[in-house]
Amino acid sequence: MDAALSPERNTVRPKRLPKQRGRIRLRTIVFIRWIAVAGQLSTLLFVHFGMGYPLPLLWSLATVAALAAVTVGAQIRRSASHRLTDRESALYFAFDMVQLSVLLFLTGGLNNPFAILILAPVTVSATTLSYRSTLGLAALAITCINLLAVRHLPLPWGDGGYELAPNFIWGFTISLGLAVIFITSYVYRVAQETRRLSDALSAAQAALDREQSLSSLGALAAAAAHELGSPLGTISLVSRELQREIEADDPIRADIDLLVSQSARCREILAELSRRPEEQPDHFNAMPAPLLIELAAEGHRRPEVALRIEEQADPADPVTPMLPRRPELIHGLGNLLQNAIEFAREEVKVAITWNAAEISITISDDGKGFPKELLDRLGDPYLSSGTDLKKTAERKGDHMGLGIFIAQQLIERSGGAVSFDNNSYGGAEVIATWPRSAFEGASEHD
Structure with missing residues (x-):
């Protein structure tokens, strides 16, 4: 057993499954997006009208409207139960990240306390998507974080405005970048282990189901042999009596001989089924x-x-x-x-x-x-x-x-x-x- 874990030493080689379309349904993406639209819209309106802080409201609302329009388009084009491919899911998450980054650019960049939400698409991707897609989204997230650190509109505030110290902004930038890397590595590995265990347990269940099906088939064969034995014995007895009574030159003698030989062949087949103990779990428990x-x-x-x-x-x-x-x-x-x-x-x-x-x-x-x-x-x-x-x-x-x-x-x-x-x-x-x-x-x- 020297290479039990090398490619040659797979005791079970299941058939390669066709590439799955993905793990995320469009309904889930749409649901999350409408929550995001409602949250972004209510926050913008509350800050601008409720708290009286000036916002570039037109551009901000246009950014939220873009997310809503893309979501409506996705609902129109496909059924809500449609399962997205890995590539499609990655593109959806990438758009969400870019849309959120644009909104943060308009509302203070990393000075905005909601900047932490940029980690959400990376976390979901690490849980459900492939390593390549997760790596791409992580790179996009780090790029957006760095851009927001150096370029953004002022944070909505009262008279005089508000700006965090540059050292704090750069420290926050580094911490967000490290958080992206940590989440990508840690969450992805944990989720991958869970997926592998689930797939392996499914394979074990499939192997057991296959063995149980073979066992059931053997029991069915034994039962069939037992049930067919009596009527076949009657047919064989009657055909042999007819064979003895009909003369050799009778026109139907050939048919009678064929009937006798075939009934004998049937008895041999049933006897063979009955002689296989590995196919009779009911008799050999x-x-x-x-x-x-x-x-x-x-x-x-x-x-x-x-x-x-x-x-x-x-x-x-x-x-x-x-x-x-x-x-x-x-x-x-x-x-x-x-x-x-x-x-x-x-x-x-x-x-x-x-x-x-x-x-x-x-x-x-x-x-x-x-x-x-x-x-x-x-x-x-x-x-x-x-x-x-x-x-x-x-x-x-x-x-x-x-x-x-x-x-x-x-x-x-x-x-x-x-x-x-x-x-x-x-x-x-x-x-x-x-x-x-x-x-x-x-x-x-x-």
């Missing part, structure tokens, strides 16, 4: 742990890699434990076994140990092991190894570590816990442990 390991590894085996299964029984409890054929258990162990088999040199060893309190399955391979610098982060979705940047770049967009994440989530869902380490001879080692209480019902179906 539990099986010995080694057999479950064989079933989970099926489909991942490589001729050049031996799979060795060992049982290490507790002397006080020598009976091999029965494990349930749950889809999450088979798929989770299958992911870990696929990982081990793919990167082993010659052998993968599976040790099954148990006692009265717990059951443990240890999967070891003779590869190079997990990268030491990433051992503590194993189980996080979308990891990539910094020591393999070239290969990572070649496989840009792959789901780094998603297979291990899915395996861990599915095993934990079954009541177990997973730990990762490197074994004494350098290979990787994964230990999955369950309390015996997690499988208490399995033996009842033995």
Whole structure:
């Protein structure tokens, strides 16, 4: 398991999803903009008429009207439920930032206490948009802040006006610029982690749903074989009796022979369905742990890699434990076994140990092991190894570590816990442990 987090070591390679249109609906943008229009308009009118401070009212109202006009145009052109692309959302936020900057230019620049609102578009962008769009909006915000620091109309005030000290303005400029950088970096990384976790959990749920669908299909096949057996037996019996009674030279003898052969073929197909225990979860609810390991590894085996299964029984409890054929258990162990088999040199060893309190399955391979610098982060979705940047770049967009994440989530869902380490001879080692209480019902179906 030497490269568990490199592009080659993805235990699950889901299909690439089509590029999504975006995460923000037009309705959300429109709603926020109308709040901005109402807030800006009421503030301008209150300051000019209520407080009696002179404002360039005509230009200020024209700036607010521009925001309202663009918002109305967006509502007319598209449905409110339309989801914006990353580029479209970035353009909307850029316009909002420029409009706010123009309004601040007319009302005192950074002397205006509402200048802090210029951080709002950057914050929303860091939460929802791509890194490129967020970086572009951050650069635009810093540019607007610097321009407002040096060029702006006087702050509306009483007789004599009001102007903050230049040192304070430049300090405020630097603090706003640092706030933009901090928000862009911090909020974006937190939001990205949340998005990745959400996507990975969706992938884990999809894997579990797929296993459950296959299990349901097997149950349906077994039920069909059982239900069709009786009527097919009757058809076969009647056709054979007709075959015995009709002479060989009778014109319909050929049709009767065909009916007998096809009914026999149908019985063989139904018998084949009935002989597949992996497709009959209703009849094989539990099986010995080694057999479950064989079933989970099926489909991942490589001729050049031996799979060795060992049982290490507790002397006080020598009976091999029965494990349930749950889809999450088979798929989770299958992911870990696929990982081990793919990167082993010659052998993968599976040790099954148990006692009265717990059951443990240890999967070891003779590869190079997990990268030491990433051992503590194993189980996080979308990891990539910094020591393999070239290969990572070649496989840009792959789901780094998603297979291990899915395996861990599915095993934990079954009541177990997973730990990762490197074994004494350098290979990787994964230990999955369950309390015996997690499988208490399995033996009842033995």
